Amino acid sequence: MTEPKGLYRHGDRSPAAIYPLDKNNASAWPDGLGWLTNIGKQQQFELGQFIKNKYSGFLNTSYYNHTEILVQSSGVNRCLMSAYCHLAGLYSPQGEQIWNPNLLWQPIPVQSTPTKSDNKLALGAPCPKYDKLLADVFNSPEIQKEEMENKDFYEMIEKNTGISKENVEDIWKVSDPLICEQAHNMTWNDWVYQSGVWEKLQSLTSLSYAVYLYTPEMARLKGGPLLKEIITNMQTATQQDNPSPKFYMYSAHDTTVATLLSAMHVFDRHAPIYNALVMVELHNIQSDYVVKIFYKNESNSDPYELFVPGCNLPCKLVDFVSLTKDTVPVDWNQECQLPVSQLPVSQKSADTTKCPNGGPTIFISTWLILLTLWICA
Known part of the structure; x- marks a missing residue:
């Protein structure tokens, strides 16, 4: 090795x-x-x-x-x-x-x-392009169809949790505390024990992971x-x-x-x-x-x-x-379509001069970070 x-x-x-x-x-x-x-x-x-x-x-x-x-x-x-x-x-x-x-x-x-x-x-780190892609996925016919098919389930969740509007984007707000409580042998609220509820929550949680990484471009920008x-x-x-x-x-x-x-x-x-x-x-x-x-x-x-x-x-x-x-992104900042105001300080314009035709040329300083390590959430 x-x-x-x-x-x-x-x-x-x-x-x-x-x-x-x-x-x-x-x-x-x-x-x-x-x-x-x-x-x-x-x-x-x-x-x-x-x-x-x-x-x-x-x-x-x-x-x-x-x-x-x-x-x-x-x-x-x-x-x-x-x-x-x-x-x-x-x-x-x-x-x-x-x-x-x-x-x-x-x-x-x-x-x-x-x-x-x-x-x-x-x-x-902000990535406007990813945010737009994610919004497009949530509004896509495939995901909207899933949301409509689960409409009754979401309404049941809202009634029993007090969450005002539930959907696949926010399903973690229910599944996350339940997972933590289960790990510590806590008793759930009665509604969670109803037939099929926990399994459905797990299924929707898996769907949420799929949504956040729905396309290769989304995986490129995040992973x-x-x-x-x-x-x-x-x-x-x-x-x-x-x-x-x-x-x-x-x-x-x-x-x-x-x-x-x-x-x-x-x-x-x-x-x-x-x-x-x-x-x-x-x-x-x-x-x-x-x-x-x-x-x-x-x-x-x-x-x-x-x-x-x-x-x-x-x-x-x-x-x-x-x-x-x-x-694998070539230039992550550029692919994320970050405005200059959101670029790392070291990548913002260090100097601005005029091109022969009068247009501005922005010289971006380059930076290199060599950090590598191990993972947690």
């Missing part, structure tokens, strides 16, 4: 929001809404131990070396906390790294980008930036005898996992669970560089391999790059 990349969803958390008529109100979550729970902390610690065992011999997992691993997280607190818990499981201090005999833990750097400018992990970084790092590794770092870890969200899988054409449209893990590995097999993708979306099962459609086995890096070219 030459260079693996890992993306995982954060661990178990409290609900991001609670519907008005939920009997399990905010007081049931003492740490507040949207925060990593003790269950989630333990999940991530165990996932770190899983990675430690899986890559034993490739990584020096008995001794942290900053030249081996680079960790990046979404700036959202639950993802940062997940990264720290994960690393505690991956790198327990040994020997001279023990700085406190009563605390077998060591600080390991985790990098992050402010959510509002992050187009790779938190996915909070493309992270995939582009992964591909760039793999291509760089092929030019080095000893790549450094040799392991990239990302801690992010369910949406991050879904968008990356979609950009690689391997997303099955099922919601990634807490701790869902995607591994993209680069192997050197008989002088050929080969890409392998593994996905762990069940708590107590091993990762299983995913296969990029059209890529002969073993899937060579050059073929992987070619087959995902449609979902």
Whole structure:
């Protein structure tokens, strides 16, 4: 193996929001809404131990070396906390790294980008083109037909939750707290136990993932930036005898996992669970560089391999790059149709002069960010 990349969803958390008529109100979550729970902390610690065992011999997992691993997280607190818990499981201090005999833990750097400018992990950076494409999907005949067919179900949901207008775009506001409550053995409101209700909610939640990544262009704008970084790092590794770092870890969200899988054409449209893990590995097999993708979306099962459609086995890096070219942006800011006022500061006009014909020429400064890490939501 030459260079693996890992993306995982954060661990178990409290609900991001609670519907008005939920009997399990905010007081049931003492740490507040949207925060990593003790269950989630333990999940991530165990996932770190899983990675430690899986890559034993490739990584020096008995001794942290900053030249081996680079960790990046979404700036959202639950993802940062997940990264720290994960690393505690991956790198327990040994020997001279023990700085406190009563605390077998060591600080390991985790990098992050402010959510509002992050187009790779938190996915909070503005993208007007994507917003327009999403609105077009919601207004498309196919989705409008789905919405009409579920009209009675939505009305039942509105009546029992107190949410004023329910649809596939907002179905997460109901399914999310129910998933969190189920994980903590809380009793649901009676209406949830009616025949077919929970199954229907799960089906609509899966549909919502499909809607948000409905076209290759939408996957390109959301999952493309992270995939582009992964591909760039793999291509760089092929030019080095000893790549450094040799392991990239990302801690992010369910949406991050879904968008990356979609950009690689391997997303099955099922919601990634807490701790869902995607591994993209680069192997050197008989002088050929080969890409392998593994996905762990069940708590107590091993990762299983995913296969990029059209890529002969073993899937060579050059073929992987070619087959995902449609979902890797060339210039993300330009493709998102960002106005100058929303461009990163380093990309705004540094100077304006006049062309020979009198028209303005804007010189845009270039920037390069080399950050790579592991995933959470």
